[in-house]
Amino acid sequence: MRVRFTPEALRSIREKRAWWEANRDKAPRLFVEELASVIEKVRNDADTERHQFGAAGGRVIWRLLMPKTRHHVYYRRNDSDVEVLVVWNAVGKAEPDL
DSSP, X not given: OEEEEXXXXXXXXXXXXHHHHHHOXXXXXXXXXXXXXXXXXXXXXXXXXXXXXXXXXXXXXXXXXETTTTEEEEXXXXXXXXXXXXXXXXXXXXXXXX
């Protein structure tokens, strides 16, 4: 399944990756590696631990946790592709405005 990223998703990934690499000297690549693992699960329809977050435009928005870095990947899917909407800090009180 094809995975696409919104501009907001790409921006959030760049920001979080840069922060992680600058501030996590013992595991600077953990964010990138964990994100790649989650994207692979989504691509292969193996995201069984996903949770429904809401709906927009008649499509369900799903949320999948990156447990080690404590970020959620928000996405929606259809028969042919997956659209990643944003990567968001899972420990903050605020949720993304999707």
